[in-house]
Amino acid sequence: MPNLKSIKRKISSVKNTRQITKAMKMVAGAKLKRNQVAMNEFKTYSSSFDGVINNISKNTVLYSHPFYKKNLLDNDKNGDKISRGILIISTDRGLCGSFNVNLFKLFFEGLETTVPNADSTKLYILGKKGFDFFKKNDYDIAFKGFYSESESIYDLSVQLSDVMLNDFTEGKIGEIYVISNNYISVLHQRPVAERLLPLNSYDNGENKNSGGYLTEPVSYEDDIIDKIFKDYIRTKIYFKILESFAGEQASRMYAMDNATRNAGKLINKLTIIYNKARQAAVTLEILDIINGVNAVK
Amino acid sequence: MSLNIRIKVVDKKGLVFEGFADFCEIPTEAGIEGVLPGHINFISNLIEGKIRYKTGETVNEIDIVGGGFVEISGDCINVMINS
Numbered sequence: 557m558p559n560l561k562s563i564k565r566k567i568s569s570v571k572n573t574r575q576i577t578k579a580m581k582m583v584a585g586a587k588l589k590r591n592q593v594a595m596n597e598f599k600t601y602s603s604s605f606d607g608v609i610n611n612i613s614k615n616t617v618l619y620s621h622p623f624y625k626k627n628l629l630d631n632d633k634n635g636d637k638i639s640r641g642i643l644i645i646s647t648d649r650g651l652c653g654s655f656n657v658n659l660f661k662l663f664f665e666g667l668e669t670t671v672p673n674a675d676s677t678k679l680y681i682l683g684k685k686g687f688d689f690f691k692k693n694d695y696d697i698a699f700k701g702f703y704s705e706s707e708s709i710y711d712l713s714v715q716l717s718d719v720m721l722n723d724f725t726e727g728k729i730g731e732i733y734v735i736s737n738n739y740i741s742v743l744h745q746r747p748v749a750e751r752l753l754p755l756n757s758y759d760n761g762e763n764k765n766s767g768g769y770l771t772e773p774v775s776y777e778d779d780i781i782d783k784i785f786k787d788y789i790r791t792k793i794y795f796k797i798l799e800s801f802a803g804e805q806a807s808r809m810y811a812m813d814n815a816t817r818n819a820g821k822l823i824n825k826l827t828i829i830y831n832k833a834r835q836a837a838v839t840l841e842i843l844d845i846i847n848g849v850n851a852v853k
Numbered sequence: 854m855s856l857n858i859r860i861k862v863v864d865k866k867g868l869v870f871e872g873f874a875d876f877c878e879i880p881t882e883a884g885i886e887g888v889l890p891g892h893i894n895f896i897s898n899l900i901e902g903k904i905r906y907k908t909g910e911t912v913n914e915i916d917i918v919g920g921g922f923v924e925i926s927g928d929c930i931n932v933m934i935n936s
Binding site (some may be wrong): 600611612702766773777 | 861864866867868881883887893894895902922924927
């Protein structure tokens with residue numbers, strides 16, 4: 557028979573855990589609201605930028621820009637394979653369900669289909685969890701960024717995109733993919749892999765508009781276009797981070813809600829065991845007394 | 854060719870304005886750009902100033918603070934403000 561005292565101790569420890577998970581759920585809920593607002597505010601800008609780049613991409617004239625170059629993938633001048641860059645947006649903290657694990661799973665699945673040669677992969681990682689995981693698995697990590705160590709998320713995204721764009725323009729990487737969680741709803745975040753660079757061009761598309769663009773002032777039109785494309789990549793990465801932030805808190809809230817509920821179930825179960833054990837002890841004692849009385853008679 | 858132009862102005866906090874107009878003036882680095890329907894595809898950086906757009910007889914204004922850029926294609930004006 558289980559010891560009454562040990563069951564009681566177990567119950568109180570589970571109660572403590574439940575309190576903690578409940579508090580964490582509420583904290584995550586408050587943070588989720590804040591992150592959701594930030595994400596929704598930026599969403600319009602980001603999607604408009606998508607539209608603009610889409611318009612620009614229909615113009616064949618701009619295909620000379622390095623961001624559209626596709627042929628880098630096969631071999632560089634020396635015949636070496638050029639690696640692909642993959643940006644993984646994970647989280648700094650754990651306890652958020654399968655949020656990070658889903659990303660890693662997608663990475664390994666995607667690695668086999670899109671990036672067959674794993675040696676030629678360069679990783680850019682945001683978030684401590686992702687860094688720990690890939691370091692343990694001996695991957696070549698070109699950039700790591702922790703949210704807790706940088707002043708603001710925007711600075712971090714600018715810093716990251718500068719490194720990635722540099723590597724891309726210098727030809728160190730031929731393609732850039734982003735693996736991150738898309739925020740669909742509070743209960744649903746989906747990990748997706750998206751190609752960031754080179755940009756999609758409508759080489760064979762029908763809605764091609766070869767009219768080109770007049771870029772003014774003409775004296776530095778290349779700089780203007782360059783800046784727009786770079787800003788686009790920054791915007792895209794920043795939005796993905798915001799999305800991941802909101803998703804992280806939502807996922808944590810859900811995980812903590814589940815934990816609280818499970819703790820409640822466990823407490824009920826333990827209470828029943830405790831009551832049964834107590835009842836058994838009481839019955840035993842009564843039996844003892846009755847036996848004693850009978851013996852005296 | 855449509856008779857009016859669609860204007861969409863966004864900044865990092867959200868949508869500032871979206872609507873149709875007959876004529877629009879945008880302050881760019883190359884000077885104030887007047888846009889009528891059928892304008893050539895155009896890209897330029899913005900400078901601080903005011904976007905003026907005319908619908909019928911009324912003229913409205915939108916302030917630009919902090920730069921950005923404008924992209925015009927197919928009678929659509931996309932103004933992206935960096936603030």
